[in-house]
Amino acid sequence: MKSLKKPGFFHELAKNKVLYLMFLPVAVYYILFAYVPMLGIVVAFKDFNYRDGILFSPWNGVDNFRYFFVSGKALQVTTNTIMYNVVFLAIYTIFSIMVAIMISELASKIFKKVSQSFMFLPYFISWVVVSAFMYNFFNYDYGLVNNFLRALGNEPINIYSEPSYWYILLPVLYLWKWVGFGSVLYLSAISGIDQECYEAATIDGANMFQKIFKITLPLLKPTVVILLLLGVGRILRGEFDMFYNLIGNNGLLIDNTDIIDTLVFRSLLGTQDFGMASAAGFYQSVLCFLIIMIVNTIVRKVDSESALF
Amino acid sequence: MKRFRLLTLIVTLALVMSLILTGCGQPASKDEPAKTAAVEKTAAPEKTADEAAAEEPAIDTSKEVKLYGYLLGAAPAGFNDVMAELNAKLKADVNATMEISYIGWSDMQAKYPLILAAGEDVDWIFTAPWSFYAQQAGKGAFMELTEEIFEKYLPRQYEQLKGTSAFTEAQVDGKVYMVPTNSPDKKVPAFVYREDLRVKYGVPEINKFSDIEPYLKAIKENEKGMVPMNLESNYDLGTPFGALVVESIDQTKDPLFTTGGGSGLVYKPFDGDGKLYYTTGDSELAPYYVTAAKTMKTWYDANYINKDAFANKVRSKDSFVQGKSGVGFGNSTDLQSIIAQAEGLGYDVGVVPTVGGASGKYMADPYINNGWAISASSKNWERTLMAMDLICQEESYEHLVYYGVEGVNYVIKDGKIDLPDGITAENNTYPPDAAGFWFTNKNLHLPLATWSDSYIKLYDRIPSLLGEDKLAAFNANTDSIKTEAANCNQVLIQYNNPICLGAVKDVEAAYKQLDEKLKAAGVETIRVELQKQIDEYLASKK
Numbered sequence: 001m002k003s004l005k006k007p008g009f010f011h012e013l014a015k016n017k018v019l020y021l022m023f024l025p026v027a028v029y030y031i032l033f034a035y036v037p038m039l040g041i042v043v044a045f046k047d048f049n050y051r052d053g054i055l056f057s058p059w060n061g062v063d064n065f066r067y068f069f070v071s072g073k074a075l076q077v078t079t080n081t082i083m084y085n086v087v088f089l090a091i092y093t094i095f096s097i098m099v100a101i102m103i104s105e106l107a108s109k110i111f112k113k114v115s116q117s118f119m120f121l122p123y124f125i126s127w128v129v130v131s132a133f134m135y136n137f138f139n140y141d142y143g144l145v146n147n148f149l150r151a152l153g154n155e156p157i158n159i160y161s162e163p164s165y166w167y168i169l170l171p172v173l174y175l176w177k178w179v180g181f182g183s184v185l186y187l188s189a190i191s192g193i194d195q196e197c198y199e200a201a202t203i204d205g206a207n208m209f210q211k212i213f214k215i216t217l218p219l220l221k222p223t224v225v226i227l228l229l230l231g232v233g234r235i236l237r238g239e240f241d242m243f244y245n246l247i248g249n250n251g252l253l254i255d256n257t258d259i260i261d262t263l264v265f266r267s268l269l270g271t272q273d274f275g276m277a278s279a280a281g282f283y284q285s286v287l288c289f290l291i292i293m294i295v296n297t298i299v300r301k302v303d304s305e306s307a308l309f
Numbered sequence: 310m311k312r313f314r315l316l317t318l319i320v321t322l323a324l325v326m327s328l329i330l331t332g333c334g335q336p337a338s339k340d341e342p343a344k345t346a347a348v349e350k351t352a353a354p355e356k357t358a359d360e361a362a363a364e365e366p367a368i369d370t371s372k373e374v375k376l377y378g379y380l381l382g383a384a385p386a387g388f389n390d391v392m393a394e395l396n397a398k399l400k401a402d403v404n405a406t407m408e409i410s411y412i413g414w415s416d417m418q419a420k421y422p423l424i425l426a427a428g429e430d431v432d433w434i435f436t437a438p439w440s441f442y443a444q445q446a447g448k449g450a451f452m453e454l455t456e457e458i459f460e461k462y463l464p465r466q467y468e469q470l471k472g473t474s475a476f477t478e479a480q481v482d483g484k485v486y487m488v489p490t491n492s493p494d495k496k497v498p499a500f501v502y503r504e505d506l507r508v509k510y511g512v513p514e515i516n517k518f519s520d521i522e523p524y525l526k527a528i529k530e531n532e533k534g535m536v537p538m539n540l541e542s543n544y545d546l547g548t549p550f551g552a553l554v555v556e557s558i559d560q561t562k563d564p565l566f567t568t569g570g571g572s573g574l575v576y577k578p579f580d581g582d583g584k585l586y587y588t589t590g591d592s593e594l595a596p597y598y599v600t601a602a603k604t605m606k607t608w609y610d611a612n613y614i615n616k617d618a619f620a621n622k623v624r625s626k627d628s629f630v631q632g633k634s635g636v637g638f639g640n641s642t643d644l645q646s647i648i649a650q651a652e653g654l655g656y657d658v659g660v661v662p663t664v665g666g667a668s669g670k671y672m673a674d675p676y677i678n679n680g681w682a683i684s685a686s687s688k689n690w691e692r693t694l695m696a697m698d699l700i701c702q703e704e705s706y707e708h709l710v711y712y713g714v715e716g717v718n719y720v721i722k723d724g725k726i727d728l729p730d731g732i733t734a735e736n737n738t739y740p741p742d743a744a745g746f747w748f749t750n751k752n753l754h755l756p757l758a759t760w761s762d763s764y765i766k767l768y769d770r771i772p773s774l775l776g777e778d779k780l781a782a783f784n785a786n787t788d789s790i791k792t793e794a795a796n797c798n799q800v801l802i803q804y805n806n807p808i809c810l811g812a813v814k815d816v817e818a819a820y821k822q823l824d825e826k827l828k829a830a831g832v833e834t835i836r837v838e839l840q841k842q843i844d845e846y847l848a849s850k851k
Binding site: 049050051063071073134135140161248255265267268273274276 | 425426441447615616685792798802803806812831
């Protein structure tokens with residue numbers, strides 16, 4: 001009878017102490033840097049002041065949330081954020097896979113390394129620098145592009161007052177910056193595919209495209225799904241750096257390029273209220289959580305192997 | 310197969326993690342505090358024999374400390390030399406050294422509150438109503454300064470401020486959190502233009518801002534590579550528009566004004582009744598705003614204004630010196646060095662104040678328009694106060710931080726501040742006023758030998774150009790209207806700034822939209838609350 005008794009927590013600890021010891025640093029890291037800071041969420045429900053600090057400032061219910069919804073902008077910026085991120089995620093995934101497959105199929109080792117490095121380079125360039133590039137390229141009076149257009153006798157373009165250019169520029173810049181990084185993720189997955197599959201296919205007379213579509217892509221699917229899921233989890237977190245540095249407070253572009261993060265940043269600069277900013281952050285987190293739960297459930301229903309949890 | 314998939318997963322996750330981790334990376338911590346702190350000062354009680362030494366016997370300065378301060382703007386090239394000399398002096402007098410950092414103009418709104426919120430390594434910081442004084446004081450970011458503290462630690466400053474309205478002006482909910490300057494600037498907003506080019510192209514004289522159109526046209530047509538008005542995204546954006554408005558309806562002021570934002574309501578400072586007006590809709594002031602906006606639009610459409618003002622971070626006054634802008638905007642104080650540099654390059658500079666059309670005046674600065682505060686988290690506030698008292702009020706300190714190192718950046722000749730031999734206004738590494746110490750005792754200043762005739766003419770006129778703003782010391786309390794204030798601020802940034810720049814397609818329609826958005830954002834709630842506060846304030850002053 002004794003053996004049927006469920007072993008206690010400490011028994012479990014003692015039995016696998018080495019494994020738990022190995023797990024300890026990770027646990028400490030997450031508790032310290034991911035769970036403890038979550039307490040900060042209370043600021044969203046408080047009338048924050050420096051004297052009383054985060055924990056002792058007076059509560060003020062949902063007052064901090066009012067600003068976000070009363071302005072009527074919540075819907076617009078939420079849609080903008082989701083739309084931009086869906087486009088970003090889609091092109092990022094597609095192009096990263098394409099580039100990864102291309103690189104993996106290249107024969108020349110040197111060309112492979114060089115092209116990969118060049119594509120990876122933009123990842124290290126900050127958006128501040130990119131915005132300086134853009135300014136020098138597209139500035140109406142002296143910009144490179146506009147000088148070129150004028151030299152050809154065309155009308156110069158003014159990207160800083162015309163939102164439609166940004167629908168193209170933003171995704172292109174995003175791709176330029178991230179595709180090198182994304183392709184490395186997929187390349188590592190491709191190099192993990194068993195070479196025997198390809199050998200067998202070659203013997204059976206398959207050409208390159210058949211191998212890509214019948215072997216590489218199907219075997220990449222689990223990686224794609226995981227990365228997509230992680231990407232979807234961030235879908236309400238706009239690329240703040242990018243939007244803020246490229247567009248800033250340009251009133252002419254705001255309606256079309258405003259995301260949650262930039263709206264919050266801009267409106268709260270004047271009042272400098274941490275509570276209201278946290279409220280918006282809280283709203284983002286809740287929506288993110290809901291979205292990832294829903295998407296993960298769908299994935300689990302369709303293909304339980306690929307789901308995150 | 311299974312094994313490979315696992316490996317793939319691990320590599321992928323590792324890369325993703327590294328991405329997340331680099332995103333969260335902490336910037337390297339600031340350089341460690343002065344190592345010399347360990348060296349015990351042998352003759353601690355020994356102090357330089359200035360008159361104040363006797364007044365502060367109770368203050369223990371035996372332990373050396375390092376003080377951290379923040380100013381606005383950017384450090385001039387010669388800043389480190391000045392700091393080296395300043396630290397030598399401070400070490401001898403109060404056994405402390407100081408490290409000063411700058412908050413740049415373009416990211417001031419974001420960085421200023423962050424520095425105070427982080428609360429690390431900040432003992433004192435520049436503050437003023439236009440630099441978030443009331444907001445930050447209300448949140449408890451600054452240390453309260455009682456009269457006893459002033460008497461004990463700031464004897465020289467207290468001597469100068471005693472009996473003035475400075476303390477009343479600095480009150481937030483009845484308490485003082487800042488040390489205002491004792492010599493408020495006598496300054497008016499102004500703009501500079503190229504007098505030599507005006508004459509060259511036969512353009513009529515420019516006596517007020519609205520005279521400028523023919524000049525802009527001449528620059529556009531004749532000077533390739535120069536934009537008539539090369540505006541920057543923060544300070545300059547609303548300045549020409551504001552100058553036009555002020556000329557037509559006299560001075561107006563937004564009670565919640567911050568650079569680039571506000572409430573959308575204004576009062577007339579010289580009227581004294583503190584009545585708040587809308588600037589849109591059926592307000593009696595609206596037609597003036599619409600007219601000014603239409604003028605801006607014709608200029609913008611004619612390419613007199615740079616099309617990328619929203620992305621440009623170089624102020625027009627600096628572009629002016631570089632020959633890239635036909636007009637430079639600033640005030641009669643910060644344009645001093647611009648004019649000196651420009652004339653050094655051989656330009657003939659014209660300078661015109663932008664004052665109210667009817668009154669011909671601008672609001673005189675209150676005491677609190679420049680000042681500094683002790684951060685609530687300061688560990689060495691006593692020593693900071695003592696050091697700042699010297700910097701603000703002792704002539705040798707004051708001249709050092711304001712004019713630079715004697716013999717290197719300036720010499721005193723015939724009772725005037727002049728440049729040493731071989732130094733010109735453009736290659737002076739520490740131009741006067743440029744370092745951001747705007748709160749020192751300016752009564753200690755001497756006239757500059759580099760002042761041009763056009764500047765002296767303006768300088769002499771300044772006292773007659775100043776009028777009293779009855780609400781100069783009014784600090785709005787936005788606690789109960791913070792939702793509406795945040796929304797209106799955002800509406801102004803989005804809808805008003807393009808109007809001010811002239812970058813909208815249809816001015817009337819844009820104003821109608823601004824009016825609707827402001828009303829939806831709750832501007833009426835703000836008006837009612839602020840009007841109540843203003844009326845109470847004016848009643849309390851009677």
